[in-house]
Amino acid sequence: MPQSAEHVLDHFDLFRGPEYQQMLANKKKMFENPRDPAEVERVREWAKTPEYREKNFAREALTVNPAKACQPLGAVFAAVGFEQTIPFVHGSQGCVAYYRSHLSRHFKEPSSCVSSSMTEDAAVFGGLNNMIDGLANTYNMYKPKMIAVSTTCMAEVIGDDLNAFIKTSKEKGSVPAEYDVPFAHTPAFVGSHVTGYDNALKGIIEHFWDGKAGTTAKLERTANDKINFIGGFDGYTVGNMREVKRIFGLMGIDYTILADNSEVFDTPTDGEFRMYDGGTTLEEAADAINAKATISMQEYCTEKTLPLIAAHGQEVAAFNHPIGVSATDKFLMTLSRITGKPIPEELARERGRLVDAVADSSAHIHGKKFAIYGDPDLCLGLAGFLLELGAEPTHVLATNGSKAWAAKVQELFDSSPFGQNCHVYPGKDLWHMRSLLFTEPVDFLIGNTYGKYLERDTGTPLIRIGFPIFDRHHHHRYPVWGYQGGLNVLVWILDRIFESIDATTNVPAKSDYSFDIIR
Amino acid sequence: MSVSPTLSVAEIKDRNKALIEEVLKVYPEKTAKRRAKHLNVHQEGKPDCGVKSNIKSIPGVMTIRGCAYAGSKGVVWGPIKDMIHISHGPVGCGQYSWAARRNYYIGTTGIDTFVTMQFTSDFQEKDIVFGGDKKLAKIMDEIQELFPLNNGITVQSECPIGLIGDDIEAVSKAKSKEYDGKTIVPVRCEGFRGVSQSLGHHIANDAIRDWVFDKIAPDAAPRFEPTPYDVAIIGDYNIGGDAWSSRILLEEMGLRVIAQWSGDGSLAELEATPKAKLNVLHCYRSMNYISRHMEEKYGIPWCEYNFFGPSKIAESLRKIASYFDDKIKEGAEQVIAKYQPLMDAVIAKYRPRLEGKTVMLFVGGLRPRHVIGAYEDLGMEVVGTGYEFGHNDDYQRTAQHYVKDGTLIYDDVTGYEFEKFVEKIQPDLVGSGIKEKYVFQKMGVPFRQMHSWDYSGPYHGYDGFAIFARDMDMAINSPVWKMTKAPWKTEELPLLQAAE
């Protein structure tokens, strides 16, 4: 009996004991009707070959291990960025349980969101009653300042009309007539979570700027000097928003963050549960129409939102999750150009420190090959940074990346000598990536938690950057934007490189000669 | 921290009743009426807990429940390791449930084993408009080509499938024929069916009946020689290895486990189960259906058991043994005796640290009652419990065998209710899911996830109990809970009082 009270064995030690190993071997042999081990080995090897890769890339219907989620997740993420706002997802309730779990597992934070809990009868008769009751309940129970509505597949397939439903609910007294209930249709069979973010944010902005679904007059724009800032769907929202606010503060820029969820995803443990915390106030959301310009850090999260804003007469500028020196330079210079405020010496010094760090360490990164996957903008940001470190982003893959995105990535490759042998893969999944890693190996892989399966299968060391990160804690509290953020990313990459060198040079009398104490 | 030990049962009942009245005030009238039926204070001697269950959740209240797809793909089918389970529909459902339940297994993932992979048809608008049957057929071909060692395929329907009128049964049949009678199982577990995960369990059970059992050739030679001691473990999902730390005990007492449903399970094991002499059923909620079916059709008796905590384990081992001869009965006694010293040591170590601590639970279909004995073995008391998707038969079992007089009962609890109950009762520990974890930890209340074992486990069996005890101690007695108040904020109080 291996278990002991003195030294309690966890699953990983417990099941390694001979009792369990014997038991599991018997189970397999006697009852599982296992495949011939030689056959398993043969297929395992075959799945590494160029031949398999060809078949794998010929897939037309099947998706295996995609790196994208569905629209409403992004809608929920955007909605909680507004003051005391609760996301209300119209449709079947299981989806909402999933969004909440997903966000909680990444941020290690509560995630509040309600569902209209549509069931079979609603599939037949429509979900109007669910909306009427649901809004009334949410309003009374959770006392939100705003309820932001989006939809699951179910409501979309049966064609529920949110605008009409919300109107009727208000007539039935679910919430006061003037109460803010912005909405967005977020069909999961179109786009991905970044599309849902875009739709939801656009819905909220439209609501405040364009007459609240025909119930009030549209706002007239009187331009002021403020800057609106949109982060996009971002696993690092907590750290990034704080960093951006600091930068705005240093530059003396008056700003409004649209959908600031950095507080609600980082509340303290002090005896109080804050269902709501921080967030863009509703007044700020409305007043944002008067801003001089709007900056989006993620072009592909704001493909509809930015044109809407531009149509109201503001200048808009979009970035691609800028990471590193030149991407941050561009971001700051754009801010400076738009606001007329100079970039302060303090930021110049931070820049200098990042360049200093790159100079100190780039020998360890230069020429290394990387595979990257993630959301489209993050891929661009990371690829750009790697190029300026002299590394090669050999494979860049986004399951939710479009052709236009791929062209943009190609343009980036073309701009650097280090991008010459790099390829972009729009719309592909992590099973494609597996073939790439076997047939065209790289030194490191950058991706989210699910990349650990690729690391295990192909032996490519994984650097966890992206969303979701479930199996490492607290990295979302660090920024990846700004020069400080670039420094964080540099350190994460370097740490993994050094760990990997140490791990392959640590066998005494065999591979110990490169086990250096100074690197 | 706990307030209940100082109260009498009558006082506790009054407090709990008042608490229910208080939380109901927040609702609009119609909702208050509906929710009132799900909340109660348990009265000793009653046949059930006095709450309504397994009915629709109310819109907008923040139910903790999931859907039928979660019950089928996530719970019943997903762990069957040598089959490929297609999340059929848009990408989301499969993505959020990808490897999220810790159904441990052994196998070469991606080659002959597929549990921690996400196969999806990733529906696009054109699939919704024109139907997805052709795509599904093609997916099966691609699976056959790229994953040739799979032993079967299931189609786990997401919401849109049932709404757009796809005929996944026809596709499955045709493809099964094309691939020499390969097991291909269409499952109609669209999320809008039923009121929770529960109907998904039922639908998944029925799918095994119709598409696995009914396809077995009656004259097929068994893959192994039967023995009089063959049993199947039903309703153990091997979370953190639970089924393994259970299996070992059954084998040690002389039984032979021929199948695991469904944690670390395989198609061959499902197919072999009609040969069992006894089905031992852990999660009654999710697999009573198939157990009843096997009883009716194959005459296999089934026996519920509980492998949480030494008291229930011993009781269960004896109950299981009672279906067999003296050899097995003696075997059970030997197993109990063998582990007694370990159990004594675990209890001696942890009980003094946990004695008198109170717990509030809210879990799925089994654990809201099954773990109570394990807490009691550690001297702890469960003062509130409820089911996410239990039925009345669960509440009957709870009332008759588990909870104490005055226990607060909450069915399909809402976020608001749970928070208020915990705030007022101030238990020493809350056991629930990921969505609840951080809410209560923010409030300074120790918490353990009781679906995923908070990434620990196993908790089943004797080996698991040691881990369970260690984890509960770790949660409750962690030094972190002493730090939740800033010292300058707590120190203010005595200063003020002194000044008065």
Ligand code: SF4
């Ligand atoms: S894909 Fe559709 S049914 Fe699935 S979680 Fe997303 S919205 Fe819900």
Ligand code: SF4
């Ligand atoms: S114990 Fe509950 S949560 Fe777990 S599988 Fe059974 S019904 Fe589901």
